[in-house]
Amino acid sequence: MAASCIRSMLLGGLFILLVSFNAPVFSMPILHSSPLTSGANQAGDTQESGAIPLPRGCGGVTPPGEVETTCCLNGIVYVDGEPVAGAEITITSSRGTSISLYTRYINTVDNVPFYEISLSDDPLQVQSGETITITARLGNRERSLTHEVQPGSQQVDIVLPRRSPNDFVALQSIPLRSISGEFDGLSGIAINPEYQVFVVDQEAHQIQAFDTNGNPLQPPWGHYGQNPGQFNLPRRVVVDASRNVYILDAGNRRIQKFDRQGRYVHSWMLCTQLSSCPFPYDLALAPDGTIAVVYNQGVTIFSTTGDLQRQWSTGIHGTDIDIDRNGNVYITTGQSDIYTFTPGGQLTTTLNTPLTSIQSMAIDPSGNLWVTDPINGIVRLSTTGAIAQQWTIPGELFNDMAIAPNGQLYLTSYTNKVLVFDPTRGTTRSWGRSSRYRDVIGTVTVPNNTLFIANREPAAVTRLTFQQSVTSTQVALNPLPRRIVDMTKAADGSVYILDQSSSTTARVYKINALGQQLFSFPINDVSAGAIAVAQNGTIFIAEDLDNQVLQFSADGQYRSSWGGTGSKPGRFYLPSDLVIDSNGYIYVADRGNERIQKLRLDGTVERTVSATFDPTLDNVLQVFNNNIYIYREDAIRVRDSDLTSPPLYTIELNNQVKGWDIDQHGNIYAFNPDTRQIEIYRPMRFTQPIATISYLNLSSLSADDTLIVQGMGQDSDETNTIHAWRWESNQNGQISTSRTLAIPAASLSSGTHTITLKVQDNEGEWSQQTSLSVYVSPRIQNIPAWTILLYLDADYAADGQALLKSFNNTIRNLKQLSNSSIRIAIQIDGPQNNDTRRILIHPGQPPSENSISEQAMDDPLTLANFLRWGQETFPARHYYLAIANHGQGVQGIAWDSTSDARDDGRRNNSAYLTIKELGQALNAPGVAPIDVIHLDACSMGLLEVAFELRPRSEVPLRSRLLIASQYLGWSFFAYDEYVADITATSTPEMVARTVVQIYADKSVQKRVPFTITALDLGRVTTVASTVDRLAAELAAYANNSNEHFNQVQNIRNSSSHLNSDNDYRNARSDAYVDLLSWTRNVRDSISDRAIQQRADELINELTGTQSFILPNPNGHRVGIATLPARYGSYRIDLSDVHGISIYYPDYTRRNATFNSYVNNYLFEFTRYTRWSELLTAGVVALNPGDPEVDEGLAPLAPLSVEYYVHVPMIVR
Structure with missing residues (x-):
């Protein structure tokens, strides 16, 4: 049954029910999952759910070539009942070795952030029985647990509980993204041979790309966080020969690799322990393709896949590093000297320059050394360190430099400009400006998912709206503001902006919730500091020159003022903020007098209370539900409005904020200047305990x-x-x-x-x-070793009678068996209506056969019911399942013409078991695990099929196997021979090998081309992960240049193809490619070392010791098949076919199947891996209405062979 696509959250085989509390604590849907967010539920929903079981397949199956059981650990960090991304996890062994990592979204199959690690690997090398300590940190929350390591995989979740009934937590955030050409704090620059300029904006935690004229090539990418593609103080950038972009993600102590379009490829940690990892200052690319990172006192060299190559101590505080064409390393400490080292780390020379403070350094292709200095500007040094040339650039200080192929210098300045200098002409040009989030002073929330952000200089107000995405627009103010000092909202939802347009003149703007200006009015002879609006629209302004509060009517007419300089009640010294409650009282933050004064709107004092304020922050007061919220030192103290009692409670924030507001539900929106995000703090309401099953x-x-x-x-x-x-x-x-x-x-x-x-x-x-x-x-005495389950589908219009004849011959032979170690349950459906039968064969007893109502063999429920019936009738220690019919890998198996005619009245091959449905049936409730799955049909030997049928729990090595053909499947149906010699001690591997060998022998005897393979399903997840890494590298390679794209396509075209388009011949137009053939071609054809390494890893997974493909030298044969008349005789070349294929269509033949594949409708494999990124790499998307190519995917039609055969031979 080709079911429609229904999406649901399915984790570990269990549906997770998300239930909201009746009283939402938060109203706005938040879009971003950062270190402060899980992304698992929309804002306003506090989850009430059980712990989520994670995949258990990482342990129990040893890697190829290994015999030691791998101890695997994963887990979730919960805060307020939600799984969170970005929690730092530190795992420490009893010997003191430790490693740090983060919870993150590892794939979209599990769809939940978690951490995972192999405990047996370096640096922990922990084995079963040892005790480890696991510490989770998120913001200012921390918790440690001890755990005794078990063999195989285990799940250890950590709950970070609330600390008090009034605790708040930020689990959602909104990253504030600069527009192209706006920067918060430039720190790094690189340029590739195509003259694409990559710029690192350290303070904004993002990367921007431009052409040489400053035109953006794509939107900025990245924001603060620890997930792949997110940054924490990115510092430097280099570009390799394949055009890949490497970012030194200094705050996260890692290097991240991207293609030139900003698509994430890979990342690796610089150290195993985050807390003890020194701060990395710079990185450089060596001629051999390795990457050098300089720290205080040391240098580390990595391959482009993150493998440590070598490291050495320098004895100096290195801040800048570069490498010349001979591999010599140059390091500066930010002072006057430059130190040179051999590629192995031996100090050779110290260049004593006449400069005062070397800020950046670069070596051009000719070996010339260029530096920048705050006094001397741009300098070219001689080989002795003397000044050879210099150019002074007034008003600019530089922090990084890159040299283009034409010799021009590209520099990043502290004024947030990219400067281009031509040393041959001595000319400069530049682009860039400071961003609208450089100096945020206020945030205001209004209904309808809207947030306003005010920036002091450059003066700007930005309106954000967010539902499923964030939309940012700049508010148009007239006249233009000069220096915004405060912003507030009124009871009617309008927003007031206070601008100090000159040293003695201020202006008040009023805008509505849509960001449209309603009016403005000037105020003369003032130094304005804060603004508040009463419920009747009266405007109050704190003026810190004369230490007064000014009162204006709703239309901007001056009314009165009160206050004045002094320390008596009603007097002020530096009034920095003011708010008004719903009862008409005004509260003034009297900073100089270190107090809060509560006054009536006419200035009459009601009460004062001592308070100290952050001297760098003006926005220190808010009011909500007539409680006063006071900000100081990374925390908010909440007091009741009479100010007589001690603080009711304290809300601890993650760090210092600038600009904050409280929405109508009591959630706090705070701008974090370090992360450039609006963090949203909500009350912690989840109080249920959380249960975890940690080991099975x-x-x-x-x-x-x-x-x-x-x-x-x-x-x-x-x-x-x-x-x-x-x-x-x-x-x-x-x-x-x-x-x-x-x-x-x-x-x-x-x-x-x-x-x-x-x-x-x-x-x-x-x-x-x-x-x-x-x-x-x-629990049956003398329970048989094996039950054979045969799902025989002959309900196919074109050749159903031939299939039925073959099945009946096989059943007659099965009834003659006398093997006491097996019992057989069969469901067979013929091409007519109401011809479905169930047959039970118990050797030594008369067989039983019963007709049942017409069964839809394409329905997963039909298959699941058959499996339950067979297993309940004939329970056994092991189960072998064969499904026999036509097959088409990306579509499915078990075509049913009766169902086909019923679904839309036409026979158009629309009724079959999809691979997803097959997986559902095998994992249905009450269905026991199947040890050997035999898909006895054409083209089912796809990696995607194997992944869909993977065990959902941990299994021993080679205990769950899949038998399938990559090419044509011949109608031997020799189940009587496959199972005749099964004994009580036959293992699943032995049975699978027997089936493969007998099938191969018969094919050789009949002299027909064939493929047949047994695959270890326990290893398929590991294989998929290895494919993922290779696909990501190759996708980046193809995206980085047209030359690379063509090379990747040529490798695909020259690899072994398997028929997919119903013409029986293997040609480059076919969509199936032998995975091993292709991987070897990739390794041998591309010189990129990262790609070569990833290809070698996949080859080892497929063919090494304890490999995914069970070794079988007789698993394929070249032959000549007599094709239908329109094709003629054709040699089927299977000489480079090795047992497993993958869907890899010609990029020019994109069609509905391709679209369904890359959009994850067909397989979980595409959600788990980045294979689809490779399929779409470098390919221009189809325009709406463009015709799709018909790929001809359908169940393969009957095919005879030119050799004489004794039984009907049909291709399935």
């Missing part, structure tokens, strides 16, 4: 096994005590009240169990349940 010893159990499941429980509120545990089975009810569930399998009912855990805190609240599935084999 076995997902499939026999009667002699013991099920061991370890649980965790953590409370979300400030008490943080777990009082009770409850383990339940959907079949056996409550089975334990201990933290660790240990129960003999014999005590559990046979079949599939959903095991759930809930924990209770000391307030009596229970967590939402978290769950996993396990399978318990039936």
